[in-house]
Amino acid sequence: MSDENKEMVETVDVSPRLPEMSEAPGRDVFRQLLHQAVRVADMANAQAMRMALDFAKVYEREQGVRTQFEAQLKQMTLMEKQATRYAEDLAGMLRSERERRHELERALAQERIANEELRRTGLQGISHLVLAATIKDNTTGTHLQRVRRYVEAIAERMDLPAETVEEFGYSSVMHDVGKIHTPDHILQSEHQLSDAEFSVIKQHCIDGERMLGTARFFETARAIAREHHERWDGKGYPDGKKGEEISLAARIVSIADVFDALTSKRPYKEAWSAEAGLRAIEAGAGERFDPEIVAGFVALAREGVLEQISSEVGTSGDDEQLGSSAR
C-alpha cells in the first residue's frame, strides 16, 4: 500500500468529527468497503504505475532506436552524396583520360608519319652515300646487297626483334663509306701495302663514323663503320676493341663482309668456293670472329640460306640500287 493510501485510511479511521458513526452498525461494513476500495485503488494505481514505467521504457527504447536509425540514415545519405561525388569525379577523370589518350594517339600517328618520312630520307641518303662509296672502291652493289642479306639472316637466326634485324641490315651497307676519303692509289693498289699505306686504310673506319653524323637513324651504322675491322681477340683496328666491347652489329657485319669478300672475284684474286670461304670463317672463330655468331653463320650455310641469298642477289644485277631493297 502506498503512503498516500495509508494516510487516507487512517484519516477516515480516526475521524473525531464522526463519533456517532463509529458506533453505528454499518460501521464495519463501511470500513471494509473503504479498505477494499483503497486496496483496489492502490492496485490500480500500482498497475498504472507499472504500465507507465513499461511504456516509458518502451518509449525510451524506441526513441533510442529512432535516433540510431536517424543517425544511420544521415550517414547513409552522406555516403550516398559522397559516392555520387566520387562517381562524378571518376567519370570526369575517365573523360579527360580518354581525351588525353586520343591526343596521344594523334601525336603518335603524326610521329609515325614523320618517322616514316625521316626513314625514307635516311634510306635515300644511304643509297647516295653507298653509290659514291662503291664507285670509288671499285666494289659492286651486289657485294653490299649480299652482305646486307647475310647480316639480316644472321640477326634473324639470333631471334633479334624485326626492327633490329632491319636496322642492322640497312646500316651494314654503309660499313665502308669512309673509303670515299681514302686515296685511289692506296685503295686500288694490287701490291702489298706498306705500314704507312695501311694506316691510311685504317682511317676509313674513323672517317666513316664521322661522315654518318649524329642522327639516331645512323647510330648502328656509325658503330658498324667504326668497328667492322675490330677482332674478337682485340687485334683488330682502329681501336683494338675486344669481344663484346665490339657492338653486336659490327661483329655480325665483319663475318658477312669477310665471307663475301672471300667468295667474290676481285681484280687481284679469283672467287673462293663457298666451302673454302666457310672454312676460313670457322677457322677465325674465337680469334677474328665472335664464335657464337660463326656457329649461327655455319648453320645458315648448312640450311642452304647463304647459297639462296647468293643466287638471288646474283641474278638481280650489279647496279641495283640499295634503297630498293631497304624496306
Ligand SMILES: [Fe+2]
Ligand atoms: Fe672496311
